[in-house]
Amino acid sequence: MKCNTGKKGCSYTYLYKLEYSIDTNRCSIASSYGLLILFSGFKLDKYLISMHNARMSHAQRANTSGDVCFVRAYAKINLTLDVLGHRADGYHDLATVMQTVDLYDTICLTATGDNRVKLVCTKPELSNDNNLAARAVQLVLERLAIRQGVLVELHKRIPVAAGLGGGSSDAAAVMLALQQRWKLQLSPTELLDMATSLGSDVPFFLTGGLALCEGRGERVTAIATYWPGSMRWLLLLKPAISVSTAAVFRNLPPSDYTDDTHSRAVSMALNAGQAPKLEDLHNSVERSVLENYPEVAHARTDLLQAGASFVRLSGTGPTLFATFSDLARAQRVKEQLLTSGYEVYLSRAIHPNAGDVCVY
Numbered sequence: 001m002k003c004n005t006g007k008k009g010c011s012y013t014y015l016y017k018l019e020y021s022i023d024t025n026r027c028s029i030a031s032s033y034g035l036l037i038l039f040s041g042f043k044l045d046k047y048l049i050s051m052h053n054a055r056m057s058h059a060q061r062a063n064t065s066g067d068v069c070f071v072r073a074y075a076k077i078n079l080t081l082d083v084l085g086h087r088a089d090g091y092h093d094l095a096t097v098m099q100t101v102d103l104y105d106t107i108c109l110t111a112t113g114d115n116r117v118k119l120v121c122t123k124p125e126l127s128n129d130n131n132l133a134a135r136a137v138q139l140v141l142e143r144l145a146i147r148q149g150v151l152v153e154l155h156k157r158i159p160v161a162a163g164l165g166g167g168s169s170d171a172a173a174v175m176l177a178l179q180q181r182w183k184l185q186l187s188p189t190e191l192l193d194m195a196t197s198l199g200s201d202v203p204f205f206l207t208g209g210l211a212l213c214e215g216r217g218e219r220v221t222a223i224a225t226y227w228p229g230s231m232r233w234l235l236l237l238k239p240a241i242s243v244s245t246a247a248v249f250r251n252l253p254p255s256d257y258t259d260d261t262h263s264r265a266v267s268m269a270l271n272a273g274q275a276p277k278l279e280d281l282h283n284s285v286e287r288s289v290l291e292n293y294p295e296v297a298h299a300r301t302d303l304l305q306a307g308a309s310f311v312r313l314s315g316t317g318p319t320l321f322a323t324f325s326d327l328a329r330a331q332r333v334k335e336q337l338l339t340s341g342y343e344v345y346l347s348r349a350i351h352p353n354a355g356d357v358c359v360y
Contacts (some may be wrong), residue, residue, distance in 0.1 A: 068110045069181055071106075071176075073106075074101065075101050075169060077164070080283065082094065094213070098165075103157060109152060117138050132171040133154055133173075140194070162319040163318065172202050229275075233347075237320045237342055238319045245315070248285050251288060256285065283312060286317075295318065299342065300313075302342070306336040
């Protein structure tokens with residue numbers, strides 16, 4: 001349903017009735033799903049804004065003719081990681097329940113006239129063509145035979161090689177932002193194919209939120225957006241080492257393989273609006289990582305001694321996460337760990353339709 005505000009050149013489109021409203025005095029658009037896009041220094045009559053919430057991605061979507069946009073790329077934790085076995089293609093079959101969390105990178109995309117893709121990152125060692133965000137831009141341009149330069153500026157907050165999916169999230173955010181800004185004709189199947197070619201976690205970040213991921217990670221099934229009160233706050237501890245995902249899987253003994261029982265049980269509990277059993281929050285690689293990386297084992301001990309009652313490894317690590325039902329306790333544990341020199345983040349579960357895209 002298309003509506004006119006009564007002011008010259010200012011209109012908006014409802015894709016779902018009463019989900020979005022426009023404030024012509026503040027020059028903003030607000031969504032009942034938590035999205036707010038602000039336009040500064042522009043006239044609304046230059047834009048036709050079309051928004052939708054058919055499972056909006058963690059990279060919030062906006063269509064515009066502007067040349068610059070900002071987008072957030074959220075981290076994730078693995079509530080479960082069942083490694084089912086080794087595949088003929090060198091990968092492993094997995095079943096994992098993942099959840100996006102409120103720790104994010106900020107990406108600015110700027111159209112340029114030199115037909116080059118350039119990435120500049122706040123971590124200089126990541127400012128290169130091998131960065132997943134740069135590779136994602138290049139892949140989109142090549143797939144659609146687009147001649148267009150793009151400057152990618154990446155404000156990196158998510159720790160690198162930490163088991164939090166930062167690089168994969170950046171790649172997915174870039175792909176979705178480009179699709180929306182340039183109104184690219186990419187089907188969900190094409191996006192999934194490109195995401196899978198970039199990395200096993202990238203398909204999950206096309207939707208984000210809470211999901212069961214299977215295969216290499218490319219089979220993503222959304223889970224109801226229920227989050228237990230006992231896990232309201234999440235404390236993420238990143239030991240002062242990096243862990244290679246490839247090395248973890250290469251060194252994983254078959255005796256640590258599992259079936260998908262844990263991931264299925266957690267999915268069923270959350271879909272039923274129930275807290276999962278702690279024993280089902282299982283990570284097949286945790287034993288091996290704790291054994292082979294003493295820094296992670298030591299950090300786990302310190303986290304428990306500081307007051308955490310439950311600690312689990314996220315992905316292949318080295319980041320550990322602890323769950324808390326109240327903020328005060330989580331903050332006390334965080335402060336104690338900070339005094340010990342640890343890199344710690346206090347976060348929470350976040351769903352795809354939170355956050356914003358700013359378009360200039």
